[in-house]
Amino acid sequence: MADINQLKDFATQVRRDILRQVHAVNSGHPGGSLGCTEFLVALYQEIMTRKEGFDMDGIGEDVFYLSNGHISPVIYSVLARSGYFPVEELATFRKLGTRLQGHPSTHDGLPGIRIASGSLGQGLSVALGTAQAKKINNDDNLVFTLHGDGELQEGQIWEAVMYAAANKVDNLIATVDYNGQQIDGSTEEVCSLGDLKGKFEAFGWDVLEVKKGNDLEAIIAGLKEAKAKTGKGKPICILLHTMMGNGVDFMMHTHAWHGKAPSDEQLENALSQNPETLGDY
Amino acid sequence: MKKYIDTGKKDTRSGFGVGLTELGRTNPNVVALCADLIGSLKMQDFIDENPERFFQTGIAEANMIGMAAGLTIGGKIPYAGTFANFATGRVYDQIRQSVAYSEKNVKIAASHAGLTLGEDGATHQILEDIGLMKMLPGMTVINPCDFNQTKAATIASAEIDGPVYLRFGRPKVANFTSENVEDFVVGKGIQLQEGTDVTIVATGHCVWEALIAAEKLNEQGISADVINIHTIKPLDEEIILKSVAKTGCIVTCEEHNYLGGLGESVARVLSLNNPTPQEYIATKDTFGESGTAVELMAKYELDAPAIEKAAKKVLARK
Numbered sequence: 001m002a003d004i005n006q007l008k009d010f011a012t013q014v015r016r017d018i019l020r021q022v023h024a025v026n027s028g029h030p031g032g033s034l035g036c037t038e039f040l041v042a043l044y045q046e047i048m049t050r051k052e053g054f055d056m057d058g059i060g061e062d063v064f065y066l067s068n069g070h071i072s073p074v075i076y077s078v079l080a081r082s083g084y085f086p087v088e089e090l091a092t093f094r095k096l097g098t099r100l101q102g103h104p105s106t107h108d109g110l111p112g113i114r115i116a117s118g119s120l121g122q123g124l125s126v127a128l129g130t131a132q133a134k135k136i137n138n139d140d141n142l143v144f145t146l147h148g149d150g151e152l153q154e155g156q157i158w159e160a161v162m163y164a165a166a167n168k169v170d171n172l173i174a175t176v177d178y179n180g181q182q183i184d185g186s187t188e189e190v191c192s193l194g195d196l197k198g199k200f201e202a203f204g205w206d207v208l209e210v211k212k213g214n215d216l217e218a219i220i221a222g223l224k225e226a227k228a229k230t231g232k233g234k235p236i237c238i239l240l241h242t243m244m245g246n247g248v249d250f251m252m253h254t255h256a257w258h259g260k261a262p263s264d265e266q267l268e269n270a271l272s273q274n275p276e277t278l279g280d281y
Numbered sequence: 282m283k284k285y286i287d288t289g290k291k292d293t294r295s296g297f298g299v300g301l302t303e304l305g306r307t308n309p310n311v312v313a314l315c316a317d318l319i320g321s322l323k324m325q326d327f328i329d330e331n332p333e334r335f336f337q338t339g340i341a342e343a344n345m346i347g348m349a350a351g352l353t354i355g356g357k358i359p360y361a362g363t364f365a366n367f368a369t370g371r372v373y374d375q376i377r378q379s380v381a382y383s384e385k386n387v388k389i390a391a392s393h394a395g396l397t398l399g400e401d402g403a404t405h406q407i408l409e410d411i412g413l414m415k416m417l418p419g420m421t422v423i424n425p426c427d428f429n430q431t432k433a434a435t436i437a438s439a440e441i442d443g444p445v446y447l448r449f450g451r452p453k454v455a456n457f458t459s460e461n462v463e464d465f466v467v468g469k470g471i472q473l474q475e476g477t478d479v480t481i482v483a484t485g486h487c488v489w490e491a492l493i494a495a496e497k498l499n500e501q502g503i504s505a506d507v508i509n510i511h512t513i514k515p516l517d518e519e520i521i522l523k524s525v526a527k528t529g530c531i532v533t534c535e536e537h538n539y540l541g542g543l544g545e546s547v548a549r550v551l552s553l554n555n556p557t558p559q560e561y562i563a564t565k566d567t568f569g570e571s572g573t574a575v576e577l578m579a580k581y582e583l584d585a586p587a588i589e590k591a592a593k594k595v596l597a598r599k
Contacts (some may be wrong), residue, residue, distance in 0.1 A: 025582035057356050108385050114354050116383045119374050124377055125344045129359070132336060135354055136312070154374070163348075166339075242571020 007216050009277035010081065011041045015247045016274050017077035017281065021093040023098075023267045028102070031076035031257035035179050035214070035242040036146065040078045042219045047227070051052055054084055054111035062141045063116060063130055066121025068148035068177065069103040070259070075112075076100050080281075084112035087281045100272055122156025123147065124174060128160055131172045142230060145174045150182030153191050158203075163236040165204030173226045175238040180215070181255035181269060197239060206234040213242035247274055282499055283474055285492055291428035293394045293449035294487075298323025300435025301360055301390075301427075302532055304353075305331045307529060308439055314349055314361045316342045321451075322362040322392050346372045349387040350379040358439055365394035365448060366407040373413060380444050381417040388438050388445045389414075395536035396564070396581055397452045397486055397574035406569035412541020414446040415514045421467065422514040424448040424535075424543075426488035428456040433465035441467060448485065450536075450562045452574040453490045458509075470517035477505035478562045479592045480524040480531040482526045484510050484543050487562060487583055488535035492590035505592060513543050525551065530595040536583055540561035558598040560591040 014037050027138065046049070048062040051239045066075050085099070092098035099110040103118030106234065115126050123145050131143045139179045164172060176196070184190050191197075208231050210222035215276035219240070226236045245251025246256070248270040262270055295416050304311040305327045312334040315324055316530070319337070328335045336352075338345040342363055349359040358534050367431070368391040380387045391410065415422045421441055425431040431449045438445040459465070473488070483491035487585060488509050495505040507522045525531050533544035533550070539561040553555045564581050578584040 056354060058354055059356065063354065115350060116378050117386075119378045122343075122347050122375055122379050125347020125375075126351035126354075128344070129348035130354045131351075132348070133312075133352045133355025135359050136333060136357070139355070156341075156343040156347065159338075159344035160347070163338055163341065163344055167336075 014077045014276040018073040021073045022261045025094040026261045029070040031244040032071040035244045038246035044082045047223045064144045065123045069117030079112035089280045120151040121156040143172045161203045168233045173236045178239045201239045205237045206227045207237045209239045213240040214246045261281045287455035290453040291456045293431040296428040296431030300432040310358045312357045316345045316363045321466040342367045350385045353385045363389035365391035369410040393451045394448045396569045396577040399574045402571040403568040408538045421445045424485040430458045433462040467516045468512045470520040474507035476504035478504045480506045480528045482508045483534035488579040490585040491553040493585035525557045532560045532591045534562035560595040
């Protein structure tokens with residue numbers, strides 16, 4: 001395992017990248033991006049089997065799909081800092097002619113992205129297709145996904161959840177960003193997800209909970225446990241309890257920063273809470 | 282006039298089934314998905330020969346389209362089959378984002394398109410699907426006219442690196458096009474009759490009707506240039522413009538709403554290049570209803586007598 005302090009520094013830099021990307025264009029989604037920073041750093045830096053370079057087919061390596069595409073700032077930062085494209089390109093986020101579209105896209109050939117996402121609820125189905133392709137190809141690598149908890153209100157998710165269990169798609173680890181928030185308020189107020197663990201289990205999934213979803217060591221332990229459960233006839237779900245806006249005190253404990261950029265003063269405050277580690281772009 | 286022989290009535294969906302089975306034997310990357318309509322889509326032979334390459338999703342079309350997109354990541358060429366209604370309108374956003382915008386090599390196999398689905402009625406008779414699909418950037422749209430052409434189109438679609446909408450139907454209709462699959466070229470119209478007075482451009486089940494209409498017109502001294510446009514997008518503009526340069530008027534024929542269909546694609550080409558009087562054989566912004574295929578084609582004026590009438594009408598407008 002990589003030095004935990006190095007991973008923490010990596011995550012701090014990713015938080016800076018998120019804040020600076022969103023601030024520069026006065027748009028984008030910082031709250032969920034900050035909440036999933038540690039998860040994506042752990043996934044790309046510690047857990048996934050990745051080949052050098054990038055090819056669309058992803059044969060012979062683990063594949064990740066971001067189903068909740070609005071948290072694009074975090075995946076762009078993690079991909080850039082994992083070597084998929086130059087870190088300097090983060091400065092083009094959401095600007096005319098960029099490969100870093102508001103929501104991730106394959107259209108402009110950004111390495112690391114295999115499917116467009118943004119319209120919610122589609123990523124789990126895509127992951128099932130790739131998981132089945134891996135089985136036909138005798139490729140032992142895994143497929144990972146990330147979903148918002150509000151996204152689970154989409155019906156297509158439950159079509160995919162049913163299919164995955166019925167067809168024993170056991171090379172798939174789907175993680176839910178369980179922050180309890182969505183645009184219009186808490187998931188409880190908007191349309192309660194009820195007993196989410198019970199729902200996945202009733203559909204036939206193996207469910208793990210990571211209570212400290214912003215703690216790198218807890219996330220890595222949870223992902224390793226999930227990997228150990230693959231290949232046993234059941235799809236795996238991780239309920240990752242995260243804090244939206246994590247790492248920036250005034251963005252936490254609220255859904256206000258779902259899709260809002262910080263002002264100049266707010267950015268300065270937020271960056272002071274996350275000092276530069278790997279070098280700003 | 283060229284003589285076309287109906288070698289025995291067959292359904293276009295069976296052409297798809299045979300084409301898919303052939304692809305299963307020749308292309309190891311071809312896989313198939315179906316949302317609980319294996320029998321209707323004639324997919325059983327492919328499944329029997331390639332059980333590991335088939336995915337039954339149950340009645341969950343959105344999941345099927347997403348899975349098809351995911352299967353391309355891993356090098357597969359998926360054919361996702363269901364009724365045209367459920368293959369387009371029900372899953373438009375899934376096709377738009379996960380297939381078209383993501384530029385995935387997915388083939389959407391849409392059976393029971395149009396009125397000729399018959400007795401099940403308007404809930405299942407989609408007349409808007411060509412419009413929905415042709416508006417998606419990068420989508421190829423093919424509507425073959427008989428068994429042989431559907432088989433050929435199915436096989437040809439595997440060679441296209443990108444999304445394809447393949448539209449076919451339920452009823453048994455005349456089978457008259459070439460048995461040689463090499464004769465089918467995506468994006469290339471087929472000149473069925475040479476004529477000088479009026480152009481008739483037809484797609485899908487309307488093509489055989491257009492040929493019958495052309496014979497009737499010929500008996501009355503009217504010479505019709507009949508073109509089969511199987512690929513609505515990309516459209517063979519050249520064959521259409523060449524024909525109207527000769528005839529000066531055109532009838533477009535399709536089992537689809539006149540809003541958004543082949544007729545509108547042809548009208549765009551004509552208005553940009555050579556404005557020409559045009560009549561539309563198409564449904565006129567209406568839903569369908571229960572009835573037999575033959576009854577519905579007559580009631581909604583998509584059959585040979587309606588085409589004959591439209592040809593005379595457009596001739597008078599020259």
